[in-house]
Amino acid sequence: MITTVFACLLAIASVTVSAQPRCEGPPCQNFTQKLNHDKPGDNATFLQRYQLDTSHFKPGGPILFHQNEEAAITSNPLPIHVFNDYAANLGAMVVGLEHRYFGTSYPEGLSVASNITAAQYAPLTLDNVLGDSVAFVGWLKSTVPGAQNSPVIFGSGKTSTADVPTGSVISDLSTKCYRLIRRLSCHHGPCSVLSCVYWLSCLQPNLQKLGC
Amino acid sequence: MFTGSLAFSPICRSWGVSTTIEDNPYKFASTDKVADIYWNTNAEAARKIKAAVAQLSNCINAGNCTDELPNLDLCTQPSGIVDWAALLHGVIIEQYSSIPQLDIAGFNFTALINATIAAKTPAEVLRIPIDLAPAVYNPSHTGCVDWAKIAGEGNIVADIGLGTSWLYMTCNWMINSLGAISPSNSLFPEWAVDVSYPGCDTTLHADWVGPDMTKTNAEFEAMYGITDEELDKVTNLLIVNGSKDRTAAICSPKLSSSTNRSHSRVIEVWDMAHGDSGLSERLLPKGFHTQVDAIRNTQLAYIQEWLNL
Numbered sequence: 001m002i003t004t005v006f007a008c009l010l011a012i013a014s015v016t017v018s019a020q021p022r023c024e025g026p027p028c029q030n031f032t033q034k035l036n037h038d039k040p041g042d043n044a045t046f047l048q049r050y051q052l053d054t055s056h057f058k059p060g061g062p063i064l065f066h067q068n069e070e071a072a073i074t075s076n077p078l079p080i081h082v083f084n085d086y087a088a089n090l091g092a093m094v095v096g097l098e099h100r101y102f103g104t105s106y107p108e109g110l111s112v113a114s115n116i117t118a119a120q121y122a123p124l125t126l127d128n129v130l131g132d133s134v135a136f137v138g139w140l141k142s143t144v145p146g147a148q149n150s151p152v153i154f155g156s157g158k159t160s161t162a163d164v165p166t167g168s169v170i171s172d173l174s175t176k177c178y179r180l181i182r183r184l185s186c187h188h189g190p191c192s193v194l195s196c197v198y199w200l201s202c203l204q205p206n207l208q209k210l211g212c
Numbered sequence: 213m214f215t216g217s218l219a220f221s222p223i224c225r226s227w228g229v230s231t232t233i234e235d236n237p238y239k240f241a242s243t244d245k246v247a248d249i250y251w252n253t254n255a256e257a258a259r260k261i262k263a264a265v266a267q268l269s270n271c272i273n274a275g276n277c278t279d280e281l282p283n284l285d286l287c288t289q290p291s292g293i294v295d296w297a298a299l300l301h302g303v304i305i306e307q308y309s310s311i312p313q314l315d316i317a318g319f320n321f322t323a324l325i326n327a328t329i330a331a332k333t334p335a336e337v338l339r340i341p342i343d344l345a346p347a348v349y350n351p352s353h354t355g356c357v358d359w360a361k362i363a364g365e366g367n368i369v370a371d372i373g374l375g376t377s378w379l380y381m382t383c384n385w386m387i388n389s390l391g392a393i394s395p396s397n398s399l400f401p402e403w404a405v406d407v408s409y410p411g412c413d414t415t416l417h418a419d420w421v422g423p424d425m426t427k428t429n430a431e432f433e434a435m436y437g438i439t440d441e442e443l444d445k446v447t448n449l450l451i452v453n454g455s456k457d458r459t460a461a462i463c464s465p466k467l468s469s470s471t472n473r474s475h476s477r478v479i480e481v482w483d484m485a486h487g488d489s490g491l492s493e494r495l496l497p498k499g500f501h502t503q504v505d506a507i508r509n510t511q512l513a514y515i516q517e518w519l520n521l
Contacts, residue, residue, distance in 0.1 A: 062215070062519055070378050080495040082220075086512050090521065101377040118419040121380045126436075134213060152213055153515055157220035157487040 021072070025079035026051045031139065033100070035107055035123050037131025048105040048132060049098040051078040052140075058091035059146025066096040067133050067156040072103030072112075083155060092153075093144065097136050100129060216448030216518040218511055220490030224443075224451075224463040226389050227432030229408035229425055236429040238462050240394035245461035246309045247399035252455075253312075253321075257328040261308065262399050264334035265300070269401040272296040283335035287356035301391065303362045305400055307341035309391075312456040315485045318501070320344055321456065323351060376417075383412035384422035387432075390458065440466045448518045449476040452507060454484030473517045481507045 028049045035044040051073060064083035068076050078084065078096045087094050098105040101124045103112070110116055133154070141147045230236035250258040271280035277296055278289060290296045315321040324340055331337045336353075343350040345362040382388070393403040414421050424435070433439045443449065443465045453460035464478050481489065481503050488496065489507045496504055515521075 062515070065214075070381070080492050082490050082492050082508055082511065084492045084494065085508060086515065089512065090515065090519070101380075116376060116380070118380075118417075121377075121384070121420065124377060124380060124384075126385050137213060151215040151519055153216050153218065153518070154214045155218040155220065155490065157222065157490045 021074040023051060023074055024077035026053045028073060031097075031136055033105075033132055034135060035128075037128050037135065038125075044107070046100070046105065046107040048100060048136070049073050049103055050095060050136065052093065052095045052144075053078060053084070053087065054093045054144065056087040056091060057093035057144070057146070060149060061091035061093065061146075063137065063140060063147060063150045063152045064090070064092045064094045065133065065137055065140075065152055065154050066094070067129070067154065068096050068099050068102075069157055070099055070102060073098040073105075074103065081155070083153075093140075093147065093150075095140065097133065100124060100132055216515065217450070218490070218515075219449065219451045219463075221453055221457055221459055221487040222451060222463045223388060223459050224436075224438050224465065225429060225433070226462040227429045228387055228427045229389065229412075230428050231406060231408050236389065238429060239389060239392050240397065241461040242390045242458040243305075243309070243393045243397055243400060243403075245458045246312075247397050249312050249456055249458075250308070250399055254325050254329065257325045258399060260328055260331065260334075260337050264337035265304065265308075265400055267334045268296075268300055268304070268338060272300060281335045281338070283333060284338060285335075285356045287358045288360055290359075299359050301403060303345065303359055304338060304341055305393075305403075306391070307345055307362075308400075309458050311341065311344060313454075313458050313486045315456055316488060316491075316496070327353075379412075379416065380420050383414065383417060383420040383425075385424060387412055387422070387425055387427075390462075438465070443476055444468055446476045447474040448514075450511065450514050451476075451478045452489040452511065453478065453480045454486055454488055455480055455482045456484060457486040459486060473514070479507065479510065 028051055030047040031050055032045050033048040034042075035046050036042045064086060066078070066081045066083055073096060076096070078094060081094070081096060083092070083094045086092060100106075101110075101121070106112070106114070107120070107123065110120060114120075137152055141150060226236055226238035226241060228236060230239065233239055247258075250261060268277065268281060271277035272293060274280075275293070277284075286299075290299055311324050312321045324344060327340045328337055331340065339353050339357065342348070342357050342359055342362065343353050347362045348358050350357065389408070391404065393400045393405075395402040395405060412421070412425075414425075424432070427435070430439075444467045451463060451465070453464065460480055464480070467476055467478065484501070484503050484507070488501065488504050489511060491504070493508075498505055
């Protein structure tokens with residue numbers, strides 16, 4: 001157990017000094033996403049991060065799609081989503097898409113550290129968040145062999161969950177991830193800018209042993 | 213494109229900055245839920261919390277909290293009624309609300325309840341949630357507490373590296389109200405009954421405020437297509453809430469009963485915190501939380517039915 005904890009601490013230390021925390025689980029990749037889905041003539045794009053796990057996928061099997069919440073995908077990586085527990089049973093692929101304007105999924109020239117104006121935030125709309133999901137899943141179906149007719153199950157705890165089949169939305173104001181960072185940083189030491197889930201996934205098996 | 217949807221502890225009610233219960237019938241729902249959470253968990257602790265919070269509220273109004281509750285042992289004394297109100301609502305009641313909500317691993321809420329039962333004075337009771345705030349975490353309750361450090365967390369989203377996008381969203385289109393307290397609340401004194409209490413701090417970025425800010429809750433529901441009637445017609449939507457989560461009170465749409473498994477449903481899971489049903493076994497290992505294990509199985513069963521598997 002001690003070895004595991006030390007390994008975790010070392011990993012966390014390495015994250016602390018790096019500009020971008022590494023992605024836990026499948027590698028983070030970039031999808032070229034339209035910036036404004038509701039403007040047909042607007043060809044502006046940005047790079048939107050995602051994680052994809054097809055290790056259990058069988059042709060025609062479902063796509064378990066998680067629209068990530070209001071945090072970087074490194075804070076909310078694919079392995080911590082419950083869909084992972086279902087993939088083998090369903091022969092499904094599991095995928096998580098970073099929410100626009102979080103993590104590194106910003107329009108070119110902007111970042112988490114930018115002083116963003118209202119005009120620059122204009123594409124951060126609910127319709128565009130949903131449009132991201134639709135466009136991305138459409139791309140998955142057209143590019144992953146055997147996925148063309150796959151049914152899609154949508155999951156999320158935050159923005160853009162819910163009545164996706166009819167285009168409606170349920171939103172959630174809670175900021176679970178950042179609160180977890182706050183909470184766990186107090187339990188286990190300084191990790192204020194770390195990926196909370198990186199921390200969690202690293203130490204979770206040992207939480208009780210650590211006396212938490 | 214989407215066959216079905218799982219919503220893990222969503223919010224779908226209490227929109228806008230409405231001032232009246234008519235404009236937002238859910239205005240007090242989340243704090244009413246918090247009160248229930250405490251009474252359901254331990255009546256003795258709830259009684260002590262109610263008395264201590266009432267004493268603080270009364271002394272704020274009387275302007276004599278320094279004399280009335282000297283053992284709070286604050287590192288800096290609140291300088292006036294605004295500061296004291298920030299301590300009561302921005303720190304203490306917010307902590308009472310968020311500790312069970314975010315009690316993902318079952319540690320802090322249990323600690324809070326046990327310490328409250330053991331506390332000997334109202335000041336000791338009130339120090340417990342303050343000391344459990346991450347910014348000052350001090351579970352042994354020793355020394356003075358830097359309450360202002362907690363109250364100043366309004367920009368924490370930006371401070372910890374998430375950027376300001378969250379703040380923008382809460383001012384522009386995710387405009388929600390959680391903290392108002394009804395005169396009939398069973399745990400806390402009334403608060404913001406006749407005024408707005410938005411999650412958005414409009415003074416920070418006035419230019420971010422969207423045109424929908426003043427819409428009523430009903431107008432938001434209609435705009436987003438999430439009225440009870442509309443959600444009732446949707447198929448393959450499963451909303452899962454936790455009984456320790458205040459947000460459960462503001463997304464439990466009234467759906468008709470049906471034996472059709474594709475009919476939209478809301479499930480509230482006992483003793484579950486916010487969003488736990490969306491977490492994998494990697495994060496919450498099987499056996500760690502019996503109710504989470506059970507709801508994971510239920511969610512899988514729904515997906516299998518939706519997919520005819």
